[in-house]
Amino acid sequence: MAPEVKVPLLEGRGATPAQTLGNIVVSIVGTGVLGLPYAFRTAGWLAGALGVAGAGAATFYCMLLLLDCRDRLREQETEEDGHGGEQRPHGDGGNYTYGDLGERCFGPVGRHFTEAIIVLCQTGGTVAYLVFIGQNISSVLPALSSATVVLALLLPAEVALSFVRSLSALAPFSILADACTVLAVAAVVKEDVQLLVKRGQPFAARSAFAGLWGVPFACGVAVFCFEGFCLTLALEASMSNRAKFRPVLLQAIAGVTVVYVSFGVCGYLAYGDATRDIVTLNLPSNWSTAAVKVVLCVALALTFAVMMHPIHEIVESRLLAPGGWVRRRGGFVERAALHLSRVAVVATLAAIACFVPAFGEFAAFVGSTVCALLSFVLPALFHLRVVGPTASTWARAVDYFFLLSGLVFAGHGMYTVLSPQ
Template sequence: MAEAKAAALLAREDGGAAAEGSGRGGGATWAQTLGNVVVSIVGTGVLGLPYAFRAAGWLAGTLGVAAAGCATLYCMLLLVECRDKLEEEETEEPCDVLYTYGDLGQKCFGTIGRCSTEILIFLSQAGGSVAYLIFIAQNLHSMLTQFMSPDGFIFAVLLPMQIALSFVRSLSSLSPFSIFADACNVLAMAIVIKEDIRLFDHPFADRSAFNGLWAIPFSFGVALFCFEGFSMTLALEASMAERKKFKWVLSQALVCIMFVYACFGVCGYLAYGEATKDIVTLNLPNSWSSSAVKIGLCIALAFTFPVMMHPIHEIVEARIRSSQCFQKFSQNVGGPNWLALHASRIMVVTILAVVASYVPAFGAFIAFVGSTVCALLAFVLPTTFHLSIVGSSMSLWRRLLDYGFLLFGLVFAVYGTFTAL
C-alpha cells in the first residue's frame, strides 16, 4: 500500500525526506518523479475498489473515482502554491530546508497547527497499518482456512512477527520489501483483470450503474483512501531538479491513476457482480498464480508494515522523551531508557492488532478512514492553509472555490463517516 512510503511525512526534524534536507531541490528527473508519484499513491487499497463499485454501481463508482482524483489533485497543487508563496515572502537569506506539511501548519496556526497536522498523519498511518493487518490475515485465511481464523493469524503469526520487526530502526534495510510490495500490487491487478476478462462472457443484467445517492460517499471514501499518498506532495516536489515541472508531472500521474482505478473497479465489479468481496483477491480461484500473488502480497506487506509504523513510533517516542518522568529516569540511570521506548513499540503494535481483530470488514474500514482522516488531510487542511497563506492575494472566485472545498471536506467527513459506519 502507498502508506508505506509515508515515513518521510514528518521528516523535517530527522532529515527523512531526502530532498527536503539538502537544499532548494533534489536531483530527480521528471520521469523519476512521475514514478515516485505513482509508487506513493498506488497501493493495496485499490484492491477494495471493485467492492466500492458494487456498493455504488459501476457508473457512480467511476464518477466517485474521478471526483476524488480531481479534488485531490487540486488540493495537492494548493500545498505547492502555499510553499511557493512562503518562499517568495522570505526576506532573509533562504533557509536550507523546504517547508513540509507540518511546517505549513506551524506557519498558519503555530504549535496547534503542527500538532493537528501530525495527529491526522498519525491517524492516517494507524488506519493504513490496521488495513495491512486485515488484508494479510484475510488473504492467509483464504488459502489456509483449515488452520485458523483471520484473528488467529493476526495474533499467532502477525503480532509476534511485527513486534520483532518493530525493533528494526533502519528503514533502508526494509526498503527492498516496499519495492517488492509495489511489484506484487501491479501483478495482483494484472491477474485480477485477466480473471475479470475471462468472466466477461457472463450476462451483466444484475450489474447496477447507480445504487442511489447514499452509496456515492462510500465509493468516494474508498477512492480517497486509494489516493492517500497525498501527504507526500511536498516531499515529492522538493525531490525534483526542475521543480517548476512538478505540477505538470503530478497532473499527468493523477490522470493516469484515475483511469486505471476506474477501469480496475469497473472490471472487477462486472466480473463478479454481487459476489464481489471487499478484497477482490479473495474472489480469485485457488490456482497457483492467484495463490502466488496472495503469498507475495502477504510477505511484502508484512515486511513493509514496520515502514508504515515508523512515523507512529517516532511521534510516540518523541512524546515519551519529552516527558519529565522519562528525563528524570534517564538522568538517574545515566542514559536514555531504551526499555521504555521498546515497550512503547510493543504496546502500539499490540493495540493496532487488537483494533484490526475488531474491524468487521476491510471495505467499510478503508471507506471510514478515507471519509474521516483522509478527507481532513486532503481537503480541509490544504484549503485552510491556502486561505491563510495566499488568501489575501487571491481573486474572489479562488477564495470561494477554496471555501467550497473546505465546506465539502467537513460535510463529507461527517456524512461519509455515517455512511461507512
C-alpha cells in the same frame, strides 16, 4: 498512507521527471485499489467511475494548494530577510513539511493538529494492511480458522521488524509491496477479462447507479486509494527542476485514476453482486491464486514497519521530550522505554484490526474521515490562511467549497459508522 519525512525513496536531490513520476505512483498506489470493485458494486459502475475520477481531480487540485502555500511562505521569508527580519528556518533549504505549514498557519496548535491527523491516517493504513493480511491468509489456510489467529501469529514478526530503525533498510520492502500489488492487480484483471469474454454481455444485470448511499462510500474508498498525500512537498523538493513537478504530478494522478476506474469497473462487471470487499477473495481456489495472495501478504507484512515509522517518531519524540522522566534517566531506561513503546503501538494496532469487520467498510471510513481532512480540508484551510487575502474571489470560493465539502464528507463518514445499523 506514506511517511511524511525521511522517506527513503526521496533521499537526496536531483530526481529526474521519470524518477519523480515513479516515486509519485509508488507513494499513491496501495492495497486500497483491491477494494475498488466492491465500492463499484455498492455505488454502481458509472457512479463509482465518476466518484473515483472526482476524487483524483480533487486530490490533484489540493496538492497544488499545498505547493501554492509553500511558495507564498518562501516569498514571505525572503521579504523578511531582505528587510532584516528574523528568518524562520523550515526543513532543508526552505523546504516545508505538512506539519511546518500547520505551524506557520496556526502556530503550535496547528502543528499538533496536523500531525495528529497524519498519525490517524497512518494508523488507518496500517490497520487496513493487517485486516487485508488476516482475511487473505485465512482464506488460503482455512486451518487457521480466522483472521484473528493469523494476526496473533504475525504479531511477533511485526514487533521484531519495528525494532529496525533505519528507513533505508526497510525501503526495499516498500518497493516489493508495490510490485506485488501490481502482480495481484494483473492476476485479477486476467481473471476479470476471462469471465467477461465468457459471458459476452459485460453490462447485463450490472447497475450503473446503485443508490445515493453508495456514492459517498465509493468516494471514501477512492480517497483512501490515493495514498501518499503527505509526500507532495517532499516529492517536489526532490526534483532537480522543480518547475516540471506540476505536469509530472498531473500525469501521475491522471494515469492512476484511469487505472483505478478501469480496475474497479472490470472487477464489478466480472463478479457483480458477488464482488468481495477484497477482490482477490473472488479469485478461483487454485495454487496460482494462493501464491498471489501469500506473496502479497508477505510483502505487506514486511512494509508494515515503514508505514509505522511516522507513528513511532511522534510517540518517541514525546517520550524523549527534554526534561521528561525518560530523558532524565537515560541509558537502559531510555532504550527500554523506546522498545516497549514500539511493542505497545504494534500490539494495539493488531488488536484494533481484530475488531474491524470488513476491509471495504473500514477503507471507506478512513478515506471519508481522516483522509478527507488531510487531503481536502487542511489544504483548503491553509490556502485561505496564507494565499486567501490576495487570492481572487473565485479561488477563495473554491477553497471554501473544498473546506466545507471535506467537513461534510467527514461528518457523513462518522455518522455512517456511529449510526445504528
